[in-house]
Amino acid sequence: MNAAERLGAASKFLLQSPPGEINDVLNDVRNIISDDESLQEGVLPALREYNLAQFITADVPGHNHHSIISAAARVVKADQEEGENIDRFWDPRSRTSFRFDHLSLETSEPEPYEPDAESEPFRSALETSTLSYLGAHYHGGVASVFPAPQSTTRFFIQIVANKYNPSNFWSGRWRSEYILDLEEKQLKGKIQVNVHYYEQGNVQLSTTHDADLPLPPMITPSNTSSASKVLALIEAEEGKYQASLSDAYAEMGEKTFKGLRRALPMTRSKLDWDKVLGYKLGAELTSGRGGFGAS
Incomplete structure (x- = not known):
């Protein structure tokens, strides 16, 4: 090679x-x-x-919060080719752009970044509702809301929550992204869950759930109070999906995993562990007597 x-x-x-x-x-x-x-x-x-x-999160320089590193967060300068590797991102919450090192995951070179004035009121209202939802349901999670480029009616709502427990050999990540289109009256989302268990083995769960939710007529760009209604739709959808995951886990424990192993050994009868220990002790004693007599 x-x-x-x-x-x-x-x-x-x-x-x-x-x-x-x-x-x-x-x-x-x-x-x-x-x-x-x-x-x-x-x-x-x-x-x-x-x-x-994976929606890796980064410290926003000069601010006490994290922002999501994603395609929606990329900053493309006027003299930059679309296909170039892009290392600069922005955080709408603080109106700050920064360089991001993909190897060290460190941020640097913060600069002020002004959002689009027309889309910012509704984006900001979405952000407020999203952070409220995050605090209620995702301990230690991070959320960012970005406007779509060259649009005043499309927004990206992104949520990520990580849980790492290496001392107990497991880790997990929840990612969800919703594309809100106020003009088309649509809310399209994708939820991705990855869990890894690796104590004396290697088991991974990777699952994806797509959602296509129609918006009620009262949700309009001019009505910033509509943002909370958008998050109510997201909360209901994610609640149903989490419930379905819980049901799937229960079914795997009761059916799937049990089907991977024999309920009984080849003899079709349960082992009597007291007898097994007796057999082992008897064999050791017999071996000991034989060895002693031969010497």
């Missing part, structure tokens, strides 16, 4: 990293590449793709 093939394999491993474990995967693939400089340069596109897709 040549160097390019090794970098390609390393990039695929990174893109499949479970929540919160990409640094562990990166350290492992260092053994494949054996060249830190080439590794950092070669896997940077994969790291960027991973961070954007």
Whole structure:
């Protein structure tokens, strides 16, 4: 396998990293590449793709909150090609743009960033309602609301919540994104859940749920109080999905996982563990007597 093939394999491993474990995967693939400089340069596109897709969060310089790193948060300068690797993002909540290092996950070079004046009132109202919903349902979660480029009636509502528990060998991430189109009267969403259990094994859950919710007629761009009604729709949809996940877990525990193992051993009868211990003790005593007599 040549160097390019090794970098390609390393990039695929990174893109499949479970929540919160990409640094562990990166350290492992260092053994494949054996060249830190080439590794950092070669896997940077994969790291960027991973961070954007996974809604990695970042400290907003000069502010005491986090913002989501995503495609909707990217800042494209006038002299920049659309296909270029973009390392600058913005946080609408603080009206700040910043550079983001996809390897270290650190932010730098903050600059003021003014949002579109026409769409900002409704976006800000959406943000307020989203943060209220976040505080009620997602402990330690992060949410960002972005306006769609060159539109005053389309918005991206993004939510991410991470839970890492390496001491107990599990990690998980909830991601949800909703595209609100006030002109088309539509709210389209996607919920993605990834959970990894790795105590004496390797079990992963990866599930996606799509939602297409029609908006009531009273939700209009000029009515900022409509924002709370949008979040009420999201709350109802996510509540139903969480309930369905709980039902699925219960069914797996009662049916699926039980079907993966025998209820009884090959003898079709339960083991008598007291007898098993007796057999073992008897064998050891017999072995001990035989050894003593032979000497």
